[in-house]
Amino acid sequence: MNLVFEQIRVGGDRNFGYLLGDRASKQAVLIDPSYSPEVLVQRAVEQGLTVTHIINTHGHQDHINGNTKAVALTKAPIAAHPDCPSMPDILLKDNSEMQVGALTLQFLYTPGHIDDHLVVFVKQHALLVTGDLLFVGNVGGTHSDEDARTEWDSLQRVLKSFPEHTTIWPGHDYGVRPVSTLALEKISNPFLLCANVDEFLRLKNDWAVYKKQMGLK
Numbered sequence: 001m002n003l004v005f006e007q008i009r010v011g012g013d014r015n016f017g018y019l020l021g022d023r024a025s026k027q028a029v030l031i032d033p034s035y036s037p038e039v040l041v042q043r044a045v046e047q048g049l050t051v052t053h054i055i056n057t058h059g060h061q062d063h064i065n066g067n068t069k070a071v072a073l074t075k076a077p078i079a080a081h082p083d084c085p086s087m088p089d090i091l092l093k094d095n096s097e098m099q100v101g102a103l104t105l106q107f108l109y110t111p112g113h114i115d116d117h118l119v120v121f122v123k124q125h126a127l128l129v130t131g132d133l134l135f136v137g138n139v140g141g142t143h144s145d146e147d148a149r150t151e152w153d154s155l156q157r158v159l160k161s162f163p164e165h166t167t168i169w170p171g172h173d174y175g176v177r178p179v180s181t182l183a184l185e186k187i188s189n190p191f192l193l194c195a196n197v198d199e200f201l202r203l204k205n206d207w208a209v210y211k212k213q214m215g216l217k
C-alpha cells in the first residue's frame, strides 16, 4: 500500500488537518495544516516523505493560520483558490489537477460557505477532503440565503461528480464519527435528505430547533 493518509486533530474548533502522500515517490501534501502544522510536518518526516505543497480548502483563518509555519518548515508552495487570502503560489481552479507521486488530486470549486472553497478528490482511492462544505451529519455555515443556495448547488455537484463509495474527510470533527461516505451521508445527513433547495433553506433557518428535537449536539 503506497497511500499515506492521516487525519490529524490540529486544535482549534475540532479542526482536522491531513497528510496525504505516496510512499513510492516519497512525495506528500499537507491539507489545512492549521494551529499545529509542526505535527503534520513531523509525521511526513517520520515516514520519509517530502512535502511538495501546502493546500488550503478555503480561506478561513482556522484553516490557513498554520501556513506561515508550514512553509517555513517545508519550503513548499501554497496551493489554493485564486481568491484565497493565503495568497497562494499555485492557483487551483475548478477541475484543476495536481500529481502527488502516483496520486491524482482533482479540485472542485464548491462555493457557498465561502467564495474560495475547494474540495480535494483523490482519484485512485475515491477519497474526498470536504473542508467546510460537508461535515458528517452537517454542512458548512452560510451567512445569507443566497450563499446557502450556492452551497446547495455545490453539494449537489459533489454528489453527482463522485462515486457513492467515496469516503469523505471533513475540516472539523462535528459528527458522530470522524469520517463517512457519500452513500451514508445521502441517507443520514439531514441537509442531503432535503428534496430541494427551499427545504434546504428552511432546515438551515430552523436548524437550532431541529437539533433540539432530534437530540443532536
Ligand SMILES: [Zn+2]
Residues within 6 Å of the ligand: 058, 060, 113, 114, 132
Ligand atoms: Zn470555514
